[in-house]
Amino acid sequence: MDLLQLRYFQAVARREHISQAAEELRVAQPSVSRTIARLEKELGVPLFDRQGRQVRLNSFGTAFLRRVDRALGELDEARRELADAAGLEHGRVVVAAETLLTVTPLVARLRAEYPGVDVRLFQSNADTMVRQLGDREVDLCFASQPLTGPLLRSAELLREKVLLAVPATHPFAAGDRVGVADLAGEPFVTSRAGYWPRALLERIFAGTGSRPVIACECDELGTSADLISAGLGVGLVPEMSRGAPTPTQGPVVWVELDAPGCERVLSLVWRADTYLPAAAQKLRELAHVMLSRL
Structure with a gap:
């Protein structure tokens, strides 16, 4: 048993997929399969249940993974200490x-x-x-x-207020504050699910009887101001973004949102x-x- 076998086993155990583990390890899939098979032969027990290309940790594999994670974790920490x-x-x-x-x-x-x-x-x-x-x-x-x-x-x-950014031509731009009820039907520029702007947006709409209209999902939140200034929708943006460079498409107006807990x-x-x-x-x-x- 060597470290390479343990690294390969750990990757396959985490992904429960030979091809994905091989991609993560940047090696050929057959090499991963052979290494796992050799490890199982040395241990004398199967570590996975095979279902086509998919593999599932069995009880032997689950117990072995706990030890492998601990051992490799200690080695990684030792390397970093050195x-x-x-x-x-x-x-x-x-x-x-x-x-x-x-x-x-x-x-x-x-x-x-x-x-x-x-x-x-x-x-x-x-x-x-x-x-x-x-x-x-x-x-x-x-x-x-x-x-x-x-x-x-x-x-x-850091704790900061989150504002509603709107295009300069939007009716909201004429006021200082906007209520949550006013946002019904408004198209939003926001992040994908799982990121904080989307989580905050859904929390604000919770209990209102309506759901936010998503016009655009961004991978990088730094592009939101450009998309908002282009008229694609409105968006929740942290207050520190006021100091960011001016959007290329045109000005953005910042409006306070009258909603509890509207902060980052x-x-x-x-x-x-x-x-x-x-x-x-x-x-x-x-x-x-x-x-x-x-």
Whole structure:
């Protein structure tokens, strides 16, 4: 039994799909299949139940995965501790965030101070971030929704009002405030399901007897202002976006929304039981300093 077999097993166990695991590992599918078969032969028990291309962990595989996760987790943490011993010049940090615009200035500052730090970023929704933390795929998550789990710890970084952005020609642009009842039938520019703007929008509409009309779903929230200014719809945008560059299509007007809890709470989340690399610790410090000033 070797580390390669354990890495392959862990990937297949998480995906429960040989092809997807091979794609993640960037190896050929037959190589993964042969490695798993060799591991099962060495252990003397099957680890998966086969259903065509799909595989399912059986009771043997489930028990073995717990041990493998623990062993590989310890080895990964040991490697990161050794890298930290060599200094931040050779550190690494893996981060997930709902919008990468949140972490861009932080990463830029970190790389300016420590050019040798290796940074990897994921754009993930809340459910994906919980899984990534659980699987130790990321060190830190910047989340605008609560991430729950027995081993997760969080610290609030920023609390800001969320405004309604409308095109300059929209009737709402003439006023200062808009009620939730006035939003019925309005087309919205928002994020895909699972991200905080969509979650907040659905929460605002809950109990009103109507559902929001979705005109556009964005992958990157930084494009919302351009789409709103182009007249595609209205949208919920955090107050800090007022300081963003002017949309290319035209001006956007910011209107307060008369709805309880219409705010964004940005938190930093990490695992309490996992070694946090020096680069991640430094990024966490920068986040507290830089975002607290906004």
